[in-house]
Amino acid sequence: MPLSVHIVTAEREVFTEDGIDEVIVPGIEGEMTVLPEHAPLLTMIKPGVMRIVKSGEEIDMAITGGFIEVRQDRVTILADAAERAEEIDTVRAEEARRQAERALEEREADVDLAAAAAMLQRSLMRLKAVERRRRRSGTRPGPPGV
Amino acid sequence: MATLREIRRRIRSVQSTAKITRAMELVAASKMRRAQENALAGRPYAEKMHWVLADLAETLGLMDPETIHPLLRARDEATAIEIIHITPDRGLCGALPGNLNRSIAQFILEKREQTPEVAIRIVAVGRKGRDFTRRTGQEIVAEFLNQGDYPGYEDVRPIAGVAMDDFIKGECAEVYVSRGHFVNTVTQEAEVFKLLPVEPPEDASTHGVDYIYEPDRAAVLAELLPRYVERTVYEAVLDAIASEQSSRMVAMRNATDNASELVSDLTLVYNKARQESITSELLDIVGGVEAMSG
Numbered sequence: 001m002p003l004s005v006h007i008v009t010a011e012r013e014v015f016t017e018d019g020i021d022e023v024i025v026p027g028i029e030g031e032m033t034v035l036p037e038h039a040p041l042l043t044m045i046k047p048g049v050m051r052i053v054k055s056g057e058e059i060d061m062a063i064t065g066g067f068i069e070v071r072q073d074r075v076t077i078l079a080d081a082a083e084r085a086e087e088i089d090t091v092r093a094e095e096a097r098r099q100a101e102r103a104l105e106e107r108e109a110d111v112d113l114a115a116a117a118a119m120l121q122r123s124l125m126r127l128k129a130v131e132r133r134r135r136r137s138g139t140r141p142g143p144p145g146v
Numbered sequence: 147m148a149t150l151r152e153i154r155r156r157i158r159s160v161q162s163t164a165k166i167t168r169a170m171e172l173v174a175a176s177k178m179r180r181a182q183e184n185a186l187a188g189r190p191y192a193e194k195m196h197w198v199l200a201d202l203a204e205t206l207g208l209m210d211p212e213t214i215h216p217l218l219r220a221r222d223e224a225t226a227i228e229i230i231h232i233t234p235d236r237g238l239c240g241a242l243p244g245n246l247n248r249s250i251a252q253f254i255l256e257k258r259e260q261t262p263e264v265a266i267r268i269v270a271v272g273r274k275g276r277d278f279t280r281r282t283g284q285e286i287v288a289e290f291l292n293q294g295d296y297p298g299y300e301d302v303r304p305i306a307g308v309a310m311d312d313f314i315k316g317e318c319a320e321v322y323v324s325r326g327h328f329v330n331t332v333t334q335e336a337e338v339f340k341l342l343p344v345e346p347p348e349d350a351s352t353h354g355v356d357y358i359y360e361p362d363r364a365a366v367l368a369e370l371l372p373r374y375v376e377r378t379v380y381e382a383v384l385d386a387i388a389s390e391q392s393s394r395m396v397a398m399r400n401a402t403d404n405a406s407e408l409v410s411d412l413t414l415v416y417n418k419a420r421q422e423s424i425t426s427e428l429l430d431i432v433g434g435v436e437a438m439s440g
Contacts, residue, residue, distance in 0.1 A: 008194065010299045010377050012187040029360060042198065043360035044369050067370065069198065071357075076194055080373075 003036055005052055007061070007077045014079065015052075015061070022053035023075050025068055034070055041070040045077070047121055049129050062129035064122050150423065153416040157409055164405035170238070171398035177295050178391035182328070184296065185384040192381065195374055196347055201357070202367045203346030215364070216314045217371045220343050224319035226265040227257065228287065228312055230305060230341065230379065232325035232386040233275030235292055239390055240397030242326055242334055243274035249336035250275070250324045251282070267318060269308055271383070275324075287312070295387065299380055306379040310372060313342045325382045326389035332396055334389035341378060344371060 005023055007015040023034040026048030034041075045066050052059040066079040233246050254266055270276035270289040279286055288308045293301055309321045321342035327335045359366050 008191040010188045010191050010380055013190055040357045042357045078191055078194055
């Protein structure tokens with residue numbers, strides 16, 4: 001029986017789909033592949049790119065950490081923020097990265113360093129996810145919502 | 147007796163006020179719906195987190211109080227408590243800000259009476275509550291103004307961060323949240339609930355599943371707890387916004403109703419006055435004719 005995958009953030013449900021063959025997530029203890037019939041599991045996810053394989057097709061998601069729960073072929077990911085690669089505006093990601101880098105360099109008193117570092121990491125993840133898509137499909141990703 | 151022109155002017159001015167309040171009512175209604183949708187959209191996350199925490203807490207109840215996670219640890223002697231006071235930034239929303247401020251004032255007075263030695267610190271979210279607590283001379287440790295109508299999770303996180311920091315550092319023994327709770331479109335309640343220390347939900351319907359926790363239970367719990375607190379604050383903020391908008395919607399609807407009532411009253415007065423002036427003019431003419439023919 002294939003997996004059903006749900007990715008939820010505190011703000012919304014990002015992804016819900018049945019019939020998934022395989023989920024590959026950047027687990028806290030290394031990359032981890034979840035196949036059907038997996039034992040009940042609860043663990044943390046590192047920021048990175050996760051992959052969902054459905055009948056030979058791969059879907060990439062940038063993920064910034066969170067939890068994964070596996071229970072009876074139902075995979076629930078409590079994500080801090082998960083966005084579909086298509087959704088990601090590369091320009092925005094790059095701009096966010098520049099801004100975060102600037103903030104890190106300037107070390108302004110009122111700039112929260114931790115927030116800046118997190119922002120930098122997040123935008124790097126987005127870029128990575130977009131790049132992976134671009135390499136495989138050989139085309140540039142369209143604007144969000146297309 | 148007001149002249150005809152004066153009455154006409156008043157009618158027009160009341161009508162344009164009604165137009166504005168009507169528009170504000172519609173805007174508030176759509177913002178309220180959106181705030182509710184936002185609150186609902188996060189429900190699956192909250193539910194999952196809720197019962198994972200319940201599951202963890204069940205086994206961790208046996209844990210050594212020495213090694214318990216700091217966000218769970220109840221303090222014996224309290225020197226200070228902190229209240230996150232969530233209020234609207236803007237007015238024109240009926241009695242809600244007043245009710246919220248009255249509710250927190252009552253809460254503070256009760257605490258003062260029970261434990262006079264405990265300091266009370268305020269984290270003010272929203273201008274109405276900030277102004278009130280400042281005016282009444284409370285200690286404000288942080289203020290978050292202009293969160294906007296649809297704050298994201300990222301916007302709300304710092305609020306929870308301040309509270310957790312102070313709690314972990316031992317600067318306060320308890321953290322409460324005061325906010326408007328959306329009951330339905332016409333009812334909002336001012337409520338205060340305890341945020342920290344986290345009291346894990348006890349309805350541990352663990353679904354009889356024995357999870358493999360990686361790396362281990364304590365590590366997962368340590369990651370989960372701050373997010374649980376953030377999520378709780380986020381939910382409280384969304385709830386507060388929904389109640390603000392519904393309160394504003396009701397207030398503006400009342401204002402519109404009052405205005406149209408006023409318009410119909412004024413129209414009656416206007417017609418009467420018009421009729422009177424016509425009658426007196428007629429009498430003048432008739433009187434004149436009589437005098438000439440007489």
